[in-house]
Amino acid sequence: MKKGATIRDVAAAAGVSVATVSKYMNGTQRFTPAVEARLKEAVEQLGYRSNPLARSMITGRTHTIGLAILDIRNPHFTNIVKGANRVALQHDYTLLLVDTEESQEREKTLIESLAQRVDGMIVSSRMPDESVQWLLDLGKPVVLFGRSARFSISSVGTDSCLAGYMLANHLVKLGHKRIAYLGFGRSRWNDERIRGIRNCLDEHGLPLDIHETESPSAPAGERACSGLMLGPKRPDAVICYNDLIALGFIKEARELGFSLPHDVSVAGFDNVPYGEYASPALTSVDFQSEKMGELAMTKLINELHGKSEEGAGYSMLDPHLVVRESTVRRGVAEPADDASGADARTRKKASPTQT
Amino acid sequence: MKKGATIRDVAAAAGVSVATVSKYMNGTQRFTPAVEARLKEAVEQLGYRSNPLARSMITGRTHTIGLAILDIRNPHFTNIVKGANRVALQHDYTLLLVDTEESQEREKTLIESLAQRVDGMIVSSRMPDESVQWLLDLGKPVVLFGRSARFSISSVGTDSCLAGYMLANHLVKLGHKRIAYLGFGRSRWNDERIRGIRNCLDEHGLPLDIHETESPSAPAGERACSGLMLGPKRPDAVICYNDLIALGFIKEARELGFSLPHDVSVAGFDNVPYGEYASPALTSVDFQSEKMGELAMTKLINELHGKSEEGAGYSMLDPHLVVRESTVRRGVAEPADDASGADARTRKKASPTQT
DNA sequence: CTGAAAGCGCTAACAA
């Protein structure tokens, strides 16, 4: 643990002033070959690395971006982090990560202290619209996930309503009539998704049965499953608030003795990486989460560099429907597509009676 | 974007000196009620928040921990981050995340600059043992994942060798004779896992067929599958370097027309969250990754607080075998356990002939 | 208990 050399040590070793060293380190200026050589030598000799803290204190920029998310374990957010990090790296920014663990109380404190250490922040939150003003008052540029109705804050999001419509439409086309939605009301996008689904179902005069999970996670999906599948209004298709819930739902449904996807089609949102490896592989709507991270970071960095014009305001990414095996034509006992060897299964237990 | 008040503003407002304000903010001292009241008022009035950068410059501590990992998208690392973050938060530290994206070149630069901004680092890396000295020379306390043979650096890991033995033993007990290992040679744990597997197989006079993937990811597992399953030595059980590879392998095997787990048992390491939701649910070895993150952070923070004694050196977590549906007794056509409705499937395609 | 003063390591005018 050797103490790092300071700018003064270098200046002394090279026989120049500290200002010269500073300029050299920052490439702010050109030098006479002689000086440059001595500088280079001295820096290498001493293994000098300029102290970013001292630098930041003066310049007022830390070259750090704060990223606040709800739960790093949710692959949706993991992807966002990945995308944001990649862009940050390209621009020589580092990422200060804050995982609020879905806790509103912690969030405020954490973000407040985060704001002091970074040049700007990207925030994914369930905070109410009122708090957005507070966020802005922190005095740092912010990019938000999801639009704020009230403030013209820079933000990126996806069309959850359209996504909902897409999924509902897909299911209706497959002949489903008893469609249920397994939602997560605390999310700001839940209502949007419902709206999209309803839009579509209304067009076909179909009802929507709405249920609720206590968290946006797979275990929550598992717990909610029996309530739907063994309840009075057993659906023939269910749309889940996100893929994690859908994954849990599927697992539990099979454990209850249902044969999927034939007893019930299931779909989610987010298109998380492991939906593809589940069985039946999960139908979902891809929100391009990694791109969301990239876009948010790009917008923020542009703002930091004064190019506020470029892509300010609200940016929306297109949702893409990804059809896999978990949604299937209603009433088809065996999969139509014989090539997909993964789908053939015989029902082992009688499915519960439909009340 | 209002400029924050400085310590001087508060001092002026409260009619005291900056030193007093500093002591008040840090709770270093007691004050006369009169002064304390004025201080409190002034701080609230101005919404003063002390600048952590300026503070750090003097104290030399940033209250930030650097965490360098290979790929945030690998759930194993995601869990580590989660665990580490939780402990950090408890101790009022924040996390500077670096995702090296499995790139050795980038890693060195990134870690070097990381070292300057943090009080200590937790590093997960494939760097050779030689580089550990370099890491230490950065002058910051470090906790490493995986032991270094040469240096007595603080580190946490799991017994990969034992884990390998466990998995092999599990498969042998199930009657498997033609066992293959689908590895990832660039990892420092690959050899350990092989060693453990071999230890077990040797005891039973069984051979091990070793194959290699190009990355520790699901797509790599998919790509490697046909080489094993359609090759000259088709295995009846395969152990994968990690769960992601196993997940990919399973998916592709089914697409090739195999019926799993009956045609081939598959297992991995890490026990990632989604192995449970795959089908067949993945047998794995749990390395307690979240706990690894917690432990690493705890050790580092202890070191930073001078309690170097407590838990220094190498700590090893116990691996736990998690048996699920993807490993099954050899030669059993249908699952013995009738209760697990998820396993019943008829073979749709003839399985490829065994050469 | 409180304050004055000396910096932490660096950058940014401004001089030379």
Added chain:
DNA sequence: TTGTTAGCGCTTTCAG
């Protein structure tokens, strides 16, 4: 091109 000189906002002796 190079050097001088003020600080950035804060903590920390050391007097009072």
